[in-house]
Amino acid sequence: MPIFFQQQINENTRLGVWKIEETEEFFKTTVPLHRDVTHPHKRLQHLAGRFLLQYLFPDFPNKLVKIADTRKPYLPDAQYHFSISHCGDYAAAIVSRDKRVGIDVEIPVEKIEKIKYKFLSADELAKFSLITDFKKPGVTDNIIMYTLLWSSKEAIFKWYGNGGVDFRKDILLLKQNAKNNAIDCFFTKSKSELIIHYRQFEGLMLAWVFN
Ligand SMILES: CC(C)(COP(=O)(O)OP(=O)(O)OC[C@H]1O[C@@H](n2cnc3c(N)ncnc32)[C@H](O)[C@@H]1OP(=O)(O)O)[C@@H](O)C(=O)NCCC(=O)NCCS
Numbered sequence: 001m002p003i004f005f006q007q008q009i010n011e012n013t014r015l016g017v018w019k020i021e022e023t024e025e026f027f028k029t030t031v032p033l034h035r036d037v038t039h040p041h042k043r044l045q046h047l048a049g050r051f052l053l054q055y056l057f058p059d060f061p062n063k064l065v066k067i068a069d070t071r072k073p074y075l076p077d078a079q080y081h082f083s084i085s086h087c088g089d090y091a092a093a094i095v096s097r098d099k100r101v102g103i104d105v106e107i108p109v110e111k112i113e114k115i116k117y118k119f120l121s122a123d124e125l126a127k128f129s130l131i132t133d134f135k136k137p138g139v140t141d142n143i144i145m146y147t148l149l150w151s152s153k154e155a156i157f158k159w160y161g162n163g164g165v166d167f168r169k170d171i172l173l174l175k176q177n178a179k180n181n182a183i184d185c186f187f188t189k190s191k192s193e194l195i196i197h198y199r200q201f202e203g204l205m206l207a208w209v210f211n
Contacts, residue, residue, distance in 0.1 A: 003055070004090065005201070013096035013210055014056040017105065020048045020089045027051045031062055045086035052093040053082055060095065070163040083158045083208075092206060099210040102159025106205045108147040116146050119153055119167040128176065144200065149173060151207040152183055152196040159209045160189060185209075 005017040024040075027047035031054070037043040054060045060080055065073050073084070082095040083103045092105040116125065128145060153171045165171065173196075174184040183196040198207040 005199070005206070006056075009094075009096075009210065012098045013094070013101070015092070015094040015103065015208055016052050016056050017090055017092045017204075017206060018048050018052050018055070020044060020091060022048075030054060035067060045091055048091035049084035049086055049093055052091055053080075053084070053095055056093060056095045068161070070161060072158070072161040072163075074161075083155075085154070085158070087204075090204060094208050094210065096210055100159055100161075101208065101210045102155040102157065102161075103206070103208040104151040104154035104158065106147050106151045106154075107203060108143050108205060110143055112143060112146040112150060119150055120146075121168045121172070124149065124173050128173065144205070147205045148183075148198055148200070148207065151205050152185070152198065155196060155207040155209045156185060156187055156194065159194070159211070160187065162189075165189060 002018055002021060003016060004019040007015050009015060024044055024047060031047050031050040033043070033047065037046050050062055054062055057080060061075065064075055066076055067073050080095050080097060081100050082093060083101045085092045085103050085105045087105045088107050090105055092103050094101040094103040128149060152173060153167045156171045157165050170188045172186045172188065174186060176183050181198050183198065185194045185196050187194055192211065194209050194211055196207055196209050198205065
């Protein structure tokens, strides 16, 4: 079952997560390789991400994708905005006709706890330390929570796309709305109030933003 999760966010925006069970040849029949990727599994992830764009919107012009200096992929005529992420055997993508988008997928691992001070402010650490409403797929609540907060900031970083973002100072996570699986955020670089949406699966965290 390659399509693992799919959501029609609104009439112009779709997202999907692909569980990679295919070989390179499967993806290469429809997807051009956009950059040199030497590591075979990374190449497979790269191809799966590009394949997913076309899966979500069949007229997505994969051949026209360019790579910016920041390494963000984009379409010069902005026919679609899109964002891609991969982790392990998963590739995730969000594509929109009219909104800028960012997505991140992560497999929660213990290492995240060690680097929490690098991407979270003291205020965020205090504010989010009491979240306890996660399902527990074999890792502690804290690991899941820090993965969610990291993933949220990565999604904002990709939504912005211009690089030069200080995760602690520029991306301010304000409040979790657990009922809606959302986190309110203020992004200082563009002075934008943004809502990060997330979804937790067994062993996988997905966060995305569109605005
Ligand atoms: C560029 C970055 C977002 C990639 O993330 P990653 O976890 O390595 O990999 P992911 O699989 O989630 O995302 C990779 C995809 O992001 C996209 N991407 C790469 N650079 C991007 C950018 N500047 N903006 C938006 N999207 C970008 C690409 O589509 C890439 O996949 P592809 O090359 O196969 O098409 C990440 O490495 C990064 O630089 N993050 C910021 C880190 C940072 O500043 N931290 C400071 C606080 S500790």
